[in-house]
Amino acid sequence: xxxxxxxxxxxxxxxxxxxxxxxxxxxxxxxxxxxxxxxxxxxxxxxxxxxxxxxxxxxxxxxxxxxxxxxxxxxxxxxxxxxxxxxxxxxxxxxxxxxxxxxxxxxxxxxxxxxxxxxxxxxxxxxxxxxxxxxxxxxxxxxxxxxxxxxxxxxxxxxxxxxxxxxxxxxxxxxxxxxxxxxxxxxxxxxxxxxxxxxxxxxxxxxxxxxxxxxxxxxxxxxxxxxxxxxxxxxxxxxxxxxxxxxxxxxxxxxxxxxxxxxxxxxxxxxxxxxxxxxxxxxxxxxxxxxxxxxxxxxxxxxxxxxxxxxxxxxxxxxxxxxxxxxxxxxxxxxxxxxxxxxxxxxxxxxxxxxxxxxxxxxxxxxxxxxxxxxxxxxxxxxxxxxxxxxxxxxxxxxxxxxxxxxxxxxxxxxxxxxxxxxxxxxxxxxxxxxxxxxxxxxxxx
Amino acid sequence: xxxxxxxxxxxxxxxxxxxxxxxxxxxxxxxxxxxxxxxxxxxxxxxxxxxxxxxxxxxxxxxxxxxxxxxxxxxxxxxxxxxxxxxxxxxxxxxxxxxxxxxxxxxxxxxxxxxxxxxxxxxxxxxxxxxxxxxxxxxxxxxxxxxxxxxxxxxxxxxxxxxxxxxxxxxxxxxxxxxxxxxxxxxxxxxxxxxxxxxxxxxxxxxxxxxxxxxxxxxxxxxxxxxxxxxxxxxxxxxxxxxxxxxxxxxxxxxxxxxxxxxxxxxxxxxxxxxxxxxxxxxxxxxxxxxxxxxxxxxxxxxxxxxxxxxxxxxxxxxxxxxxxxxxxxxxxxxxxxxxxxxxxxxxxxxxxxxxxxxxxxxxxxxxxxxxxxxxxxxxxxxxxxxxxxxxxxxxxxxxxxxxxxxxxxxxxxxxxxxxxxxxxxxxxxxxxxxxxxxxxxxxxxxxxxxxxxxxxxxxxxxxxxxxxxxxxxxxxxxxxx
Numbered sequence: 001x002x003x004x005x006x007x008x009x010x011x012x013x014x015x016x017x018x019x020x021x022x023x024x025x026x027x028x029x030x031x032x033x034x035x036x037x038x039x040x041x042x043x044x045x046x047x048x049x050x051x052x053x054x055x056x057x058x059x060x061x062x063x064x065x066x067x068x069x070x071x072x073x074x075x076x077x078x079x080x081x082x083x084x085x086x087x088x089x090x091x092x093x094x095x096x097x098x099x100x101x102x103x104x105x106x107x108x109x110x111x112x113x114x115x116x117x118x119x120x121x122x123x124x125x126x127x128x129x130x131x132x133x134x135x136x137x138x139x140x141x142x143x144x145x146x147x148x149x150x151x152x153x154x155x156x157x158x159x160x161x162x163x164x165x166x167x168x169x170x171x172x173x174x175x176x177x178x179x180x181x182x183x184x185x186x187x188x189x190x191x192x193x194x195x196x197x198x199x200x201x202x203x204x205x206x207x208x209x210x211x212x213x214x215x216x217x218x219x220x221x222x223x224x225x226x227x228x229x230x231x232x233x234x235x236x237x238x239x240x241x242x243x244x245x246x247x248x249x250x251x252x253x254x255x256x257x258x259x260x261x262x263x264x265x266x267x268x269x270x271x272x273x274x275x276x277x278x279x280x281x282x283x284x285x286x287x288x289x290x291x292x293x294x295x296x297x298x299x300x301x302x303x304x305x306x307x308x309x310x311x312x313x314x315x316x317x318x319x320x321x322x323x324x325x326x327x328x329x330x331x332x333x334x335x336x337x338x339x340x341x342x343x344x345x346x347x348x349x350x351x352x353x354x355x356x357x358x359x360x361x362x363x364x365x366x367x368x369x370x371x372x373x374x375x376x377x378x379x380x381x382x383x384x385x386x387x388x389x390x391x392x393x394x395x396x397x398x399x400x401x402x403x404x405x406x407x408x409x410x411x412x413x414x415x416x417x418x419x420x421x422x423x424x425x426x427x428x429x430x431x432x433x434x435x436x437x438x439x440x441x442x443x444x445x446x
Numbered sequence: 447x448x449x450x451x452x453x454x455x456x457x458x459x460x461x462x463x464x465x466x467x468x469x470x471x472x473x474x475x476x477x478x479x480x481x482x483x484x485x486x487x488x489x490x491x492x493x494x495x496x497x498x499x500x501x502x503x504x505x506x507x508x509x510x511x512x513x514x515x516x517x518x519x520x521x522x523x524x525x526x527x528x529x530x531x532x533x534x535x536x537x538x539x540x541x542x543x544x545x546x547x548x549x550x551x552x553x554x555x556x557x558x559x560x561x562x563x564x565x566x567x568x569x570x571x572x573x574x575x576x577x578x579x580x581x582x583x584x585x586x587x588x589x590x591x592x593x594x595x596x597x598x599x600x601x602x603x604x605x606x607x608x609x610x611x612x613x614x615x616x617x618x619x620x621x622x623x624x625x626x627x628x629x630x631x632x633x634x635x636x637x638x639x640x641x642x643x644x645x646x647x648x649x650x651x652x653x654x655x656x657x658x659x660x661x662x663x664x665x666x667x668x669x670x671x672x673x674x675x676x677x678x679x680x681x682x683x684x685x686x687x688x689x690x691x692x693x694x695x696x697x698x699x700x701x702x703x704x705x706x707x708x709x710x711x712x713x714x715x716x717x718x719x720x721x722x723x724x725x726x727x728x729x730x731x732x733x734x735x736x737x738x739x740x741x742x743x744x745x746x747x748x749x750x751x752x753x754x755x756x757x758x759x760x761x762x763x764x765x766x767x768x769x770x771x772x773x774x775x776x777x778x779x780x781x782x783x784x785x786x787x788x789x790x791x792x793x794x795x796x797x798x799x800x801x802x803x804x805x806x807x808x809x810x811x812x813x814x815x816x817x818x819x820x821x822x823x824x825x826x827x828x829x830x831x832x833x834x835x836x837x838x839x840x841x842x843x844x845x846x847x848x849x850x851x852x853x854x855x856x857x858x859x860x861x862x863x864x865x866x867x868x869x870x871x872x873x874x875x876x877x878x879x880x881x882x883x884x885x886x887x888x889x890x891x892x893x894x895x896x897x898x899x900x901x902x903x904x905x906x907x908x909x910x911x912x913x914x915x916x917x918x919x920x921x922x923x924x925x926x927x928x
Binding site for chain 1: 476482484486501509519536537539540543544555580622626711717770780788819847858873905910911921
């Protein structure tokens with residue numbers, strides 16, 4: 001049998017154990033629950049399996065074969081070969097969590113560098129070594145706000161993705177946190193400041209602002225929001241698209257206490273939505289309340305610089321039911337991809353990339369909203385996603401599909417009020433040619 | 447013998463930056479949002495970046511470097527073919543919200559993997575959404591809560607678990623809002639039925655158990671345990687971290703478990719990636735299926751699609767559909783191994799563990815607390831070494847590093863003093879097992895000072911972890927205060 005070197009030695013090893021039969025090793029399993037065998041097909045040759053996978057792969061249409069302009073948080077980005085090369089190093093990808101620091105210095109240093117770059121990007125003091133994804137990071141942020149403020153109400157905008165709402169509810173159910181929603185301004189697409197004023201009170205543990213928000217719109221009332229939160233001694237949680245931070249101020253600069261986000265866009269492929277990378281950064285003061293692993297720099301006994309997992313008394317393997325979170329396995333390799341990606345880009349590269357994404361967004365929005373029957377829904381400044389009202393989203397979707405393309409995300413299914421609205425997204429990964437083609441195909445619909 | 451490279455590799459921000467023209471930011475955003483300062487990440491040439499990370503990789507030990515017998519972690523070989531196929535563009539460049547007619551290949555894989563896991567574990571339905579084992583536990587407990595809420599039984603706010611349980615068990619229970627009740631194990635290292643019976647009541651929501659447990663002992667009373675738990679009206683939860691011991695031999699579903707999580711990154715050979723991404727699918731019996739997260743993958747005629755129409759579902763636990771790239775690798779692994787291969791996997795994993803255990807215990811240098819027969823892992827104690835020579839489990843672990851070997855899990859489970867928890871997996875050859883055993887025996891007979899001063903042969907020597915906590919330096923900006 002492949003991948004089991006001792007298969008041919010079964011008999012002799014059993015003999016050394018003074019056993020006759022392999023089943024002697026399973027004599028502690030009561031007969032009534034023993035099974036004869038697994039009803040699965042027998043094992044197969046690698047080449048055979050590869051052929052079958054090729055057949056399955058042909059049933060999928062990748063971004064290369066079929067460009068998509070779907071918004072809603074997941075968008076393709078160019079991944080340099082250097083990143084793929086580094087995360088293919090088996091010393092990295094076949095390693096376990098670095099519990100033995102002396103033999104894991106490489107990964108530990110890379111995580112320390114990831115933490116440093118995320119802190120720099122978000123304007124926060126510290127970052128952890130990743131959570132599962134941006135959505136669960138919101139759940140963890142709400143729990144952390146409760147631990148810090150000892151208050152049990154958390155406010156979110158009405159217009160965050162339905163997935164995030166559901167996950168937030170599940171994460172905060174056990175702690176008994178009450179979730180309140182704040183409406184968005186129907187004209188600008190930004191948070192309705194007046195409604196926030198009405199909703200927030202001294203019992204509010206924290207408020208989550210997404211910037212740019214789910215509709216792609218930048219929230220620019222951040223100073224007003226910050227002072228409102230300060231007045232109520234509530235924490236300011238900001239969710240970011242990390243690529244926007246090349247042109248946008250870091251949340252740290254406008255007073256965020258915790259910054260979260262989906263980091264998949266930084267060097268990780270779409271992968272049908274997973275694997276993901278939960279970014280979680282916060283102010284230095286909150287270090288003992290942060291969920292998940294953190295790597296620290298220290299010295300070995302000879303005074304040489306060294307890295308190790310630190311502040312572990314927050315974590316489940318030590319603290320059990322009193323841990324700040326149950327998370328153990330995180331998103332190590334995605335984090336390594338992001339560390340490599342950000343190093344490859346550099347601060348300057350990220351700023352350029354961010355600007356390209358912004359410009360692409362403006363260009364495509366202008367072109368689409370100039371088509372008769374298509375119009376921009378929100379007036380607020382936007383990044384690389386935007387909402388368009390179409391004549392008939394179903395018709396648009398089917399026409400594009402037929403022509404080998406995906407348009408925007410149909411918002412109606414999650415926001416019934418946004419009838420015939422599509423959320424488009426565009427990045428540096430889209431060719432000018434595919435953008436032109438999208439516009440001309442849309443023209444054919446009306 | 448493995449020797450890691452030793453580089454004195456600077457931090458990224460200490461490398462020489464590439465001189466580029468200063469980048470001027472054009473104002474495009476409202477003034478209150480416009481970035482006015484450069485992003486503080488060094489600008490390096492690709493050459494420097496590659497060399498930096500390559501050197502870091504050379505100071506890291508993976509399963510391809512050598513044996514990695516961490517107990518309860520199932521560090522087995524990760525077949526290359528799984529890795530390669532998962533990176534094909536038709537899988538990796540797929541958008542989660544694409545029209546389902548354009549993702550039939552992946553949907554079929556998700557659908558079929560759920561069914562394979564049902565057969566392996568004896569459950570009726572699966573969700574692949576949870577990102578890791580701990581999230582699987584959390585999902586299982588949310589399902590438990592939904593189940594009792596649905597029955598209007600709001601009294602059950604306790605979760606019971608044995609003192610050998612993984613730390614994530616109590617942490618997940620607490621996060622789901624449950625009180626945690628820990629029961630001590632018997633002298634045999636197994637669940638104490640009397641204690642369990644005492645702890646069970648109409649307040650019990652769930653009993654969480656790993657079988658074989660973290661001592662590597664199979665809970666032979668499992669059907670009696672299931673009966674007691676069900677009689678109390680509670681659910682029985684299976685932590686699948688140790689599934690590598692029993693594939694093709696017994697199934698949690700047949701033992702009476704109601705909810706199961708499996709770790710694809712353990713039993714089903716997907717790489718650990720230095721801490722993730724993982725995948726912790728959750729399986730349930732029919733009566734709990736209505737509470738599983740959405741979307742579920744269903745087959746209508748010959749087409750696969752996502753189905754959101756489950757009004758009693760707990761909703762979502764993770765964005766999109768799970769860590770699909772990991773799920774894909776597990777699917778390929780199961781195709782490669784087949785039913786016979788998975789059974790052989792568990793047989794040899796158990797054989798290897800018992801072989802090592804016998805040689806180590808026969809030496810009398812290490813002691814085996816509790817029952818003889820173990821499954822895929824075993825826990826030995828260094829207590830005698832400590833009492834006679836002052837050598838602790840941690841010292842043995844660090845000394846193993848000097849021999850170029852990865853140590854086992856230390857100090858777990860908590861009920862064994864000076865514990866070394868060893869899980870060789872089916873991936874290791876007899877020669878490697880013998881070498882590891884010999885090294886452990888040699889260490890036990892070495893000059894204690896040599897062992898206590900270990901490691902000497904690694905990139906860094908023993909690390910000041912207390913200093914790291916006292917004076918936290920968590921980013922390169924913090925180093926400015928040094």
